[in-house]
Amino acid sequence: MFLIRHNREGNTPEVTAIIYNADPEQAETYDIWTDQAIPPTEDIPGMVAKLHIQLDSKILFYNYSKPKTWEDNITELQQQQQVMKVAIDDLILGGGEQ
Structure with missing residues (x-):
């Protein structure tokens, strides 16, 4: 199980940190504990992957965007x-x- 930190923006916030082997004392108010595997990124030319989490289901996924x-x-x-x-x-x- 690992701890997910996110930016608290909306129902699918961007993940800001993943803490493996975290102690319960490390958890902050909005952190999420999960045992779901981190999905692999797709290699999409010209796009950048950012890991997000669905807060209600704790599912991790990537949003892809074109960098400026x-x-x-x-x-x-x-x-x-x-x-x-x-x-x-x-x-x-x-x-x-x-």
Whole structure:
């Protein structure tokens, strides 16, 4: 049996730690004890596997997602910059009008 720690987000949170041969004193409030085997990951090109647990059934499973690339980060920063630019323009140009 081993101890599962998770991020407590929703009914299927991401697993943050697996503690083998854990002592009962190591368990925290939201930790889960289980004896289910950890499933093997699938090798999906371009995807990253993150281990999750279903809280009601204690079943472990993987969610696969595409990692952000630097192009994605640049696009996101450009969008944020545009929002900030519009907000600053509104403050400068429309700030004195009531």
